[in-house]
Amino acid sequence: MPNKPTEMEQRPKLHTETGDRPAGPPSHSVEELLNELRAHQIELEMQNEELQRIRAALETAHNRYLDLYEFAPVGYLTLAPDGRIVELNLTAARLFGLERNNLLNCQLATLVAHQDSDRWRLLLKSALRHEGELKNFELLLKRGDSHFHAHLDCLPVMTEDKTPALRITLTDISKNVYAEEQLRLAAVAFEAQEGIMITDADKVILQVNRAFTDITGYRADELIGRTPHILNSGRHNETFYAEMWNCINRTGSWQGEIWDRRKNGEIYPKWLTINAVKNSEGVITHYVGLHTDISERKASEEEIKQLAYYDPLTSLPNRRLLLDRLQQALAASSRSEKYGALLFIDLDNFKSLNDNLGHDMGDILLQQVAKRLIACVREGDTVSRQGGDEFIIMLEDLSENTEEATAKAKTIGEKILISLNQSFQLSNHEYKSTPSIGITLYIDHQHTINTLLKRADTAMYGAKAAGRNTLRFFDQDMQETVTARASLEADLRFALEKNQLKLYFQRQARHDGLTIGAEVLLRWEHPERGFISPLEFIPLAEESGLIESIGRWVLEAACAKLKLWQDHAHTRHLQLAVNISARQFHHIGFIEQICTLLDKAAIDANRLKLEFTESLVFDNIYDTLTKMQRLKELGVGFSLDDFGSGYSSLTYLTQLPFDQLKIDQSFVRNIGIKPADTVVVQTIIGMANNLGMDIIAEGVETEQQRAFLKRHGCHAYQGNLLGKAMPLEEFERFLEI
Structure with a gap:
């Protein structure tokens, strides 16, 4: 098998091995050379077009980068080691509310809120010490006359000229902070001392706070999934609740006093406010109820009322309440055309009892007298204590006939005489007491309240003058006696x-x-x-x-x-x-x-x-x-x-x-x-x-x-x-x- 020629053997020989010049003309013709030149020119043109295309692409990419940098949703800053701003994008300038030229070479510390200024100096030193390590923290920064909360991502780097710098990404998180604050406030409000109940549109309980469970005695899991009907006291009829929900659906809210029942069965008063929650389309999605237990307030009001209108010793209406009821009784008498009567009762020799046995025994007697007087009258009549040993009884709706009204008043008066003549047990003492009773009739507004009281008082003194332990009706002879006495x-x-x-x-x-x-x-x-x-x-x-x-x-x-x-x-x-x-x-x-x-x-x-x-x-x-x-x-x-x-x-x-x-x-x-x-x-x-x-x-x-x-x-x-x-x-x- 013949040997394969080497690369040198295969390459065309331009000269002889002895170094002589070629024996004849070049092997390529001029035309071929021109073709080669033309092809090379075309190739150069193609390469130039590619360079132009690449250059255009690079310019487009550069512009896109600039846009991304300048108009990014976050601000970019570059700080020198001394804290000066050496570079920033437009977003950062907008966040500070200033022109970029006014921010370049400005100390970032001048843009930090006063309360965070010391903290910023410490953070800057710490960030610059850790090259290549990303640091993040939050600061309160200035924006004109106001402030905004910012999140900062800081990366320490070395620039091309080997100078340290700090690249910062700046994000406005004010809305997030505000939202968090609102959530915290909402959480605090939800767990406030006022009871809160949230239901869906069908009034099914979704959530209650701790105050609500404390007020009602129910655990949250005992209420969730049920309706507020579980709290119904039974004191309000269906009409009451129907009117309440009609008001809520019509106006969006209702508030008022209502009686509810605790888990232990206790009926208690509360102040209830219900607000309807609607979506963007105006459809009710939830109801929020605010429940305030007003038991103590009602008790205080009742105590104040008791002090203002009732005698503290006997719990009978006092003079103030009697006058109010007498005014109403006169108006009622005018409508019904029926007589009423006032009975003025004074205990005989009461002062001697106080002095001989002490005021404690006198108080016990007055309390027992009050109970006996109540037992002697009808349910709608008023028994009042005026002070000391004086009581006044107001009888209403006796009769349209004077004689019959007089007879009824006398019957009650005699009943009182019999009752008060019975022995009283004052601790270890058995005591006999007698009353003197004066009676006067009233109808319509023929006489003023003061005149009626004076007439009853005059009749009582007439009873005393007659020997005590008896009753007397007021008549004109008594009035003449009183007038003569005054003279x-x-x-x-x-x-x-x-x-x-x-x-x-x-x-x-x-x-x-x-x-x-x-x-x-x-x-x-x-x-x-x-x-x-x-x-x-x-x-x-x-x-x-x-x-x-x-x-x-x-x-x-x-x-x-x-x-x-x-x-x-x-x-x-x-x-x-x-x-x-x-x-x-x-x-x-x-x-x-x-x-x-x-x-x-x-x-x-x-x-x-x-x-x-x-x-x-x-x-x-x-x-x-x-x-x-x-x-x-x-x-x-x-x-x-x-x-x-x-x-x-x-x-x-x-x-x-x-x-x-x-x-x-x-x-x-x-x-x-x-x-x-x-x-x-x-x-x-x-x-x-x-x-x-x-x-x-x-x-x-x-x-x-x-x-x-x-x-x-x-x-x-x-x-x-x-x-x-x-x-x-x-x-x-x-x-x-």
Whole structure:
């Protein structure tokens, strides 16, 4: 097999091996050379077109890159190591709200919000130390006069000239931050103390917050998937709920007070607000309910109402609520043309109970009285407490006929009398109480409320004047009595200064006829009406408060007379007994008043004797005991007047420094006539002797009475048998002064 020629053997030989020039002309013709040149030219042209195409493509790509860079959705920054901006795109400039030329070579630190400036300096140093490591963080940056939240991705690099730089991608995340804040706020709001329930359009519960579960007592999993009907209290009818949902569907919301039921069955009030949530097409997709438990607020409102309109001791309506109801009752009476009635009830001798057993016992009595009064009236009637021991009952719809209305009011009044006359159990004390009841009818607006109350009050005083423990209806005679009483009170106010009040003296003597003194009695000589009985004007003076000034005048006159009498041998031993009223005695300055009078008159104190009634003594036993002891130290004497007619406690009587008991004239008058009264007289005399007290009988009219008293140990008397009450001049003539 012949050998394959080598590459050198195959290459055309241009010269001889000996180096001689070719023997003939070139092997290619001119035409071929031209063709080759033409082909080469075509190839160059094609290459030039490709270069042009590539150049155009590169330019297009470059422009596209510039567009992507300049108008990217994020900002691009390049910072020098000192924090200067050396390069940035248009987006970055827009984020800062400035022209690019105004930002180049500007320190980025000047664009950082004040609260983040220190943090930015630390972040810049940290980022530049870690070449090639991407750092990201958030900053609050400036945009004109406002700020925006930005996310920064920072990459430290080396530039072509080996200079370190920081490439930053800047993203405005303000909307994201705001959305996160809103979500946080929504989350906080959802878990606020106000209960929240979210349902779908079919009112199926989708979600509740913790406050809602706390309010209702249900767990969330017990509510989700069910309807709000689970909370229905049963206090609202279908009409209520239908109107509520009609309002929501019509207006988009509803709010109001509603009663719901907790899981434990408790019914409670809440304030409910329901809002409908609609989509972009206006279709309701959800309902959101805000539930506020207002139990405490309602309880506070009820407490305030209770304090404003009800008596705290008895829980009865007070005067304010009574007046409001009475106004409504008058309007109702005008429509129905039916009579109503007011019953004014006052407890007899209530003050004595407070003073003897204490105010706690008085409070218990008032509470028990309130319960009995409620039991005596109809359901629609009003029982109110006006204060102290005064109650007013308002009866409505009695009758169109006056006589029938009067009869019905009287029946209820008598029922009250029977009920309140039953014994009361006050702790360990059994107590008897009686009422005085005044009644007046009303219809339409014939009389004002104040007039009606005054008439009921007047009728009540009429019941007291009739002996208490009874009832009286208001009539015109009562009104005339009240008018006359008011006129008399006005005249009494001027009686002292016009010298109309006179002192009378009634002799007190021993069984042997020796005068031992006199009782000072007050008389009023009216310029028009003549002498007015003390039984008429003394109670009036007590009620009006005039008794204090009148009582002081009587004491001054008595002390002045004792001063004059001490200059005569046969009168210097005489005592004057002065009646002291309860109001006068319990006045805070009474002791000082007596001391001043005794010092001014410069008389022996034991010649002045103060006479007390049993009611005065036991009205306030502790004040009585204290004052009597102080006066006793001065030498003042004491006499217990009308003994036997009241309810004296022998225990207290032995503690009080009385010198004398005065037998009431009602017993003396019946000596030898009523055996029981005769025995009472004997008993009083025996008790006084055993207690070491003097005893005097008043109202002695006959020799038989005096003889009986002397025989049984009573040796001092007062009465017409010894001398009637007489003016000072006549009394002194009798004494032969």
